[in-house]
Amino acid sequence: MADKIIELKNVTYTYPLASRPALKDISLSLEEGKLYGIIGGNGSGKTTLCITICGFATKFEKGSLDGSVLIKGKDVEDYEEGEVSRMMGYVLQNPFSQISGVRETVLEEIAYGLENLGVAPEKMEERVINIAKKTDIEELLLKNPYELSGGQQQRVALASVLVLEPEILIIDEPTSQLDPEGTESIFKIIRTLKEEGKTVLLVEHKIDLLAEYADEIIVLENGCHIKSGPTHEVLIQRELEEHGIQLPQISVIFDELKKRGKDYGAIPVTCEEALKLLKNA
Amino acid sequence: MYREQLMKKKKNKIAGLYPMCKLKMLGMYVILIILANIVQIKELPLLLIPLSLCIPLIFVLSGQPKDYLSFIKMVSYFVCFVFIVQALLIKGNDPVLIWQWKFLHIYRGGLDKGLTLAFNILNFAGIFYWLFKTSGYQEISAAMEQSGLNHKAAYIFLSTFKMIDVMRMNVYTIMDAQRARGVETEGNVFVRAKAFIPIMIPLVVNAMLEVGERALTLESKAFSVKCEKTIMIPATHNGYEKIALTISALIVLCAIGGYVLWLTR
Ligand SMILES: Nc1ncnc2c1ncn2[C@@H]1O[C@H](COP(=O)(O)OP(=O)(O)OP(=O)(O)O)[C@@H](O)[C@H]1O
Ligand SMILES: [Mg+2]
Numbered sequence: 113m114a115d116k117i118i119e120l121k122n123v124t125y126t127y128p129l130a131s132r133p134a135l136k137d138i139s140l141s142l143e144e145g146k147l148y149g150i151i152g153g154n155g156s157g158k159t160t161l162c163i164t165i166c167g168f169a170t171k172f173e174k175g176s177l178d179g180s181v182l183i184k185g186k187d188v189e190d191y192e193e194g195e196v197s198r199m200m201g202y203v204l205q206n207p208f209s210q211i212s213g214v215r216e217t218v219l220e221e222i223a224y225g226l227e228n229l230g231v232a233p234e235k236m237e238e239r240v241i242n243i244a245k246k247t248d249i250e251e252l253l254l255k256n257p258y259e260l261s262g263g264q265q266q267r268v269a270l271a272s273v274l275v276l277e278p279e280i281l282i283i284d285e286p287t288s289q290l291d292p293e294g295t296e297s298i299f300k301i302i303r304t305l306k307e308e309g310k311t312v313l314l315v316e317h318k319i320d321l322l323a324e325y326a327d328e329i330i331v332l333e334n335g336c337h338i339k340s341g342p343t344h345e346v347l348i349q350r351e352l353e354e355h356g357i358q359l360p361q362i363s364v365i366f367d368e369l370k371k372r373g374k375d376y377g378a379i380p381v382t383c384e385e386a387l388k389l390l391k392n393a
Numbered sequence: 394m395y396r397e398q399l400m401k402k403k404k405n406k407i408a409g410l411y412p413m414c415k416l417k418m419l420g421m422y423v424i425l426i427i428l429a430n431i432v433q434i435k436e437l438p439l440l441l442i443p444l445s446l447c448i449p450l451i452f453v454l455s456g457q458p459k460d461y462l463s464f465i466k467m468v469s470y471f472v473c474f475v476f477i478v479q480a481l482l483i484k485g486n487d488p489v490l491i492w493q494w495k496f497l498h499i500y501r502g503g504l505d506k507g508l509t510l511a512f513n514i515l516n517f518a519g520i521f522y523w524l525f526k527t528s529g530y531q532e533i534s535a536a537m538e539q540s541g542l543n544h545k546a547a548y549i550f551l552s553t554f555k556m557i558d559v560m561r562m563n564v565y566t567i568m569d570a571q572r573a574r575g576v577e578t579e580g581n582v583f584v585r586a587k588a589f590i591p592i593m594i595p596l597v598v599n600a601m602l603e604v605g606e607r608a609l610t611l612e613s614k615a616f617s618v619k620c621e622k623t624i625m626i627p628a629t630h631n632g633y634e635k636i637a638l639t640i641s642a643l644i645v646l647c648a649i650g651g652y653v654l655w656l657t658r
Contacts, residue, residue, distance in 0.1 A: 163609070172608045194618035202613040209606040212614060213559065214551045216531055219395050223625045225614035228544075230621045237396045237625075253395055258559065273613055 115184075117280065117311050118142040118165060122179035125164050130175075134160040136335045137179075147302065147312045149326035149343070151319070153356045157335040158315045159205055162282045165313070166202050167191070183280075198229070201278035203270050205285050205315070210269035211257045218244075218260070219253040222272045229276065239275055246301055247271040248294075262289040270298065274305075281305060282313045299325050323347050323360045323381040331357060348379040362386050399626050405456035406633045408527040412536035414634040415524050421645045422447075422520045426513065428652050437505055441512035448519035452526075460526040461519075468518055472511045479507035528628075530554040536628035544622045548611075560596060567595050 118141070125135040134157050142148060150158050163169045167188035170177050181188045188196060204210045215221040222243065223236045231239070244250045247267045252260065257268060266289050273281070283302070287295040299321050305312055306327075316322055322329065322343070329346040331339040333355050339346055346352070348363045366379045366386065376393050380386040403409035410418075429440040452461035485502015492499040524533070534551040538544065568578050571591050578588045611617070 166612075168609050168612060172605070172612070192619075194615065197612050197615050198618055202609070204606065204609060204613070206606070209603065210610050210613070212610060213555050213607065214531070214534075214548060216529075217399065219399070220625055227623050227625055228615040229618055230623050233396075233623055233625050233627065236623075237394075241395075254398075258562065276615060 115144045116141045116182075117144040117184060118313075119182040119185075120165070120179065121182070123164060123181060124178040125160060125169055125175055127160075127173060127175045132335075134175075134335050135164060138337045139179075140330065140337065140340065142311065142313070144311050145306065145309050146327040147306045147314065147325060149322040149329045150313060150315045150332065151317070151322065151329060151357060152332035155334075156332040158332055159284055160335070161332065162202065162284050162313065162315065166200055166282060167196050168202070199278055200280045200282060201273040201276055203273050203281070203283040203286055205288075207262065207265040207269040207289070210272065211265070216256055217254050218249065218257050218268055221257045221268060222275050225272060225276045240271075243271045243275045246304075247274070248297060263291065263294060266290060267294070267298075270301075274301070278310070280311045280313075284315045285317070286314070287316065287318065295321065319347070319358050320360050320362075320382070323363075324384075331355070344381055347381045396626065400629065402629065402631050403456075403527075406631065407451075407455040407637065408457060409631040409633075410527075410637055411630045411634050412524075412528045412533045412628050413540055414630075414637060415528060416533075417638060418641045419520050419524055421641045423517075424645050425648055426516045428648055429516075430509065430513070432652060432655055436501060438509050438512070441508060441516065445512050445515040445519065448516065448523065451520075451523055455523065455527050457526060460522070464519060464522045464526075468514065472514055475514065476507040476511035479510055480504050483507075525554075531626075532628045535624050535626065538622070538624060539627060548616075552607075556600065560600060563596055563599060564592060567592050567599075570595075 120138050120140045123135055123138045124133050126133040138161070150161065152158050160169065163173065164177065165181055165183075165188075167181065169175055170189065183191070183196065183199065212221060212224045215224055219237075219240055222240045226236045226239065240253075241250070244253055247270055249264065249267045249271060252264055252268070257265070260268060266286060270283070270286050273283075286302075287298050290298060295318065302312055302314060303325055314322070314326065326343050328341060329339075329343050330337065331346065331352065338355060339349070339352065347359055348367065350359070350364075350367060353359060360381050362383055362385075363379050363381050366376060366389075369376070370379070376389045378385075378389060380389055425444060426441070429444045430438050432438070432440050434440065449458070449461045452458050452464075480499050480503045481497060483503035483506050484500045485505070489501040490498060491501055491504060528536075530551055534542075534547045537550070538547040542550075568588075571588070572578055576588050576591045577584050578592070579585075
């Protein structure tokens with residue numbers, strides 16, 4: 113069995129001044145090298161789960177946390193200052209907030225994390241350009257980060273974290289402002305991250321893409337962890353629709369067909385799988 | 394290649410000086426301002442007036458005369474206002490009338506206060522404006538960090554100045570939003586004053602929320618990792634620093650010499 117890289121044990125988290133917890137008794141254990149998709153309606157606690165795993169929920173938001181969050185077997189709170197951010201990259205939901213506010217060009221903005229890690233200045237440029245090519249923002253490098261469109265800022269935000277090459281990536285809705293083409297390209301980047309052996313936690317609403325790319329799905333509702341498991345098993349459960357979760361169209365169609373007596377032996381979650389099933393039938 | 398482009402030095406030899414060198418020159422200029430305040434001609438700090446004319450000269454020598462014009466545009470109203478109010482309202486202990494027209498009187502005490510305030514503002518603000526216009530916040534903060542300023546302090550210095558720029562941009566966004574809700578932002582002074590609160594509150598609240606999220610941002614950019622920090626685009630010397638400092642020091646020495654002569658006259 114693969115190593116448990118992140119473990120949550122009975123985590124309940126309440127924001128300061130809030131009357132009820134934003135996360136309720138969540139236990140999860142995440143394996144190294146997998147891509148986890150986190151889904152749930154607005155306000156279900158996805159962002160809160162992300163910042164809790166990073167240790168920001170107690171460090172910056174100063175809420176109260178019960179239970180424990182273990183990163184590589186060690187409690188996040190026991191790590192020394194800065195150690196966690198070396199291991200984990202966090203892309204914020206609002207890309208505007210990800211701008212450091214102290215650099216005048218996108219180039220330097222992306223390099224800012226490298227400066228903080230003490231990378232030699234001569235080596236920075238190459239790393240930044242590589243990431244910029246990957247995220248398709250090369251022509252923006254000399255622009256002011258504040259003068260970008262929402263989608264461009266979103267790519268810059270992702271690039272500025274990817275350039276640090278963290279082992280674990282926590283990415284909160286990286287494609288909310290991107291066009292379909294841009295979204296697809298971000299998912300391709302995320303796939304290469306997985307191929308490099310990184311662990312990725314991805315909050316995303318675009319269920320068809322998650323069906324294609326994610327290894328496992330974690331479903332949240334009202335701060336509770338209501339379901340999780342391999343993508344194939346989770347995204348065919350019709351009862352999730354009652355919790356406001358949209359399932360991939362294709363799995364809904366095959367499920368309806370099955371109910372009407374046309375069983376293809378399995379319920380697919382992506383078009384490709386569906387095509388295969390149809391061919392074999 | 395981008396880095397080379399961004400590190401390219403300014404053509405003008407004064408504008409391209411190392412920021413710390415400019416900071417030292419600024420310090421010497423402050424000595425001149427202090428001297429001009431002490432030396433009184435006809436019991437007035439008249440030397441402040443020719444000194445304030447050195448500011449445009451410095452801007453021209455730095456090859457950025459346009460920036461001086463924008464500076465004057467910014468401060469002239471304020472400076473005139475301060476001067477007129479002080480000159481007309483203050484009498485001083487033993488009033489010596491200098492000028493009179495109908496009910497307007499100017500006494501020496503008032504003229505003294507008015508001149509002192511107005512021209513000190515022009516001189517001090519002018520020289521600082523010159524520093525920030527020829528070097529830019531980021532270059533100055535890089536130079537300070539290179540001279541051993543703590544990384545966090547450099548961030549605070551820089552983000553404070555940058556925040557002003559960002560807030561200025563936000564004002565326009567908020568103004569648009571509030572206009573759409575029916576808040577009048579154009580018109581006479583009173584209409585504008587009434588729009589002040591619906592613009593300031595979201596501005597300040599936004600800024601405060603942003604400070605909160607900024608902590609997460611910095612953490613995600615490895616800000617608190619304990620190691621030797623580097624700077625991608627460091628501040629650089631252009632080789633004329635020694636000459637510039639020598640010339641500035643000579644000017645200050647001459648001024649001090651002149652002051653001593655004036656004392657012993
Ligand atoms: N700073 C805060 N203080 C108090 N309560 C908060 C705070 N941030 C979020 N909450 C509450 O916690 C709950 C979970 O919020 P969270 O931001 O984690 O939701 P989310 O799943 O990320 O939603 P979205 O899809 O809109 O991003 C919500 O009920 C929200 O009102
Ligand atoms: Mg969220």
